[in-house]
Amino acid sequence: MALSATDRALVRALWKKLGNNVGVYTTEALERTFLVFPSTKSYFPHLDLSPGSAQVKAHGQKVADALTLAVDHLDDLPGALSALSDLHARKLRVDLPPLSPQLLCHCLLVTLARHFPGDFSPAMQASLDKFLSHVISALASKYR
Amino acid sequence: MVHFTAEEKSTILSVWGKVNVEEAGGEALGRLLVVYPWTQRFFDNFGNLSSPSAIMGNPKVKAHGKKVLTSFGEAVKNMDNLKGAFAKLSELHCDKLHVDPENFKLLGNVMVIILATHFGKEFTPDVQAAWQKLVSGVATALAHKYH
Numbered sequence: 001m002a003l004s005a006t007d008r009a010l011v012r013a014l015w016k017k018l019g020n021n022v023g024v025y026t027t028e029a030l031e032r033t034f035l036v037f038p039s040t041k042s043y044f045p046h047l048d049l050s051p052g053s054a055q056v057k058a059h060g061q062k063v064a065d066a067l068t069l070a071v072d073h074l075d076d077l078p079g080a081l082s083a084l085s086d087l088h089a090r091k092l093r094v095d096l097p098p099l100s101p102q103l104l105c106h107c108l109l110v111t112l113a114r115h116f117p118g119d120f121s122p123a124m125q126a127s128l129d130k131f132l133s134h135v136i137s138a139l140a141s142k143y144r
Numbered sequence: 145m146v147h148f149t150a151e152e153k154s155t156i157l158s159v160w161g162k163v164n165v166e167e168a169g170g171e172a173l174g175r176l177l178v179v180y181p182w183t184q185r186f187f188d189n190f191g192n193l194s195s196p197s198a199i200m201g202n203p204k205v206k207a208h209g210k211k212v213l214t215s216f217g218e219a220v221k222n223m224d225n226l227k228g229a230f231a232k233l234s235e236l237h238c239d240k241l242h243v244d245p246e247n248f249k250l251l252g253n254v255m256v257i258i259l260a261t262h263f264g265k266e267f268t269p270d271v272q273a274a275w276q277k278l279v280s281g282v283a284t285a286l287a288h289k290y291h
Contacts, residue, residue, distance in 0.1 A: 117261035
């Protein structure tokens with residue numbers, strides 16, 4: 001299930017379009033995840049999760065930066081995300097798929113579909129879905 | 145059993161009222177086959193599924209998609225008794241079609257994404273939440289008679 005040349009081209013093209021606003025969409029994705037799948041809130045007892053929270057926005061930006069890092073390193077996702085994998089596995093101990101990370105990814109797809117319907121072709125959806133699965137796998141690589 | 149508040153029901157009905165079942169059905173099934181290609185195993189006799197454009201343009205995909213989404217309309221009419229409404233379809237999917245119930249969740253999520261592309265601004269987190277509840281309820285109801 002490696003990312004094909006088409007997958008990479010589509011993901012990079014979308015990321016270029018998002019420009020400096022990736023954080024806006026990851027923040028919306030996070031807000032959706034907390035509202036739609038309340039069990040995910042259990043990982044953030046230390047944050048104010050109310051709508052519009054500055055802390056959620058800050059966290060959204062962290063997620064955005066990590067995803068942008070991933071897009072810039074499509075040839076070596078496990079390597080690029082190694083430190084984040086350690087963090088999620090050892091310190092944060094977030095559940096592995098099919099639980100929480102996949103819920104966030106789904107909400108990110110919903111967010112992007114909503115804001116960029118013209119760009120969200122079936123092929124784009126497939127490539128993004130694949131890319132996010134790879135990110136989740138790379139994050140999971142240090143779990144055990 | 146999943147319980148819908150009056151507000152959730154009203155949200156769902158309001159969105160459903162604006163859905164073009166024929167178009168959305170074809171799109172939902174098409175995207176399922178494109179994004180999760182292993183689901184094509186259930187549609188061997190559908191002809192050309194060799195590329196995203198072939199899939200999305202395939203008349204059998206569109207026709208079957210319409211069938212699937214029309215049936216989904218039953219869910220919208222029977223939110224208080226999804227298990228009852230889908231009992232026969234559940235048996236069919238298990239005994240005759242041999243579909244792994246995990247696939248129902250995939251289709252449900254594809255439907256939510258399609259609603260997002262169509263409704264844009266209107267597809268707020270609250271609207272998404274109501275619809276996730278419905279698709280999840282339908283997936284559970286369809287799996288209910290499996291043995």
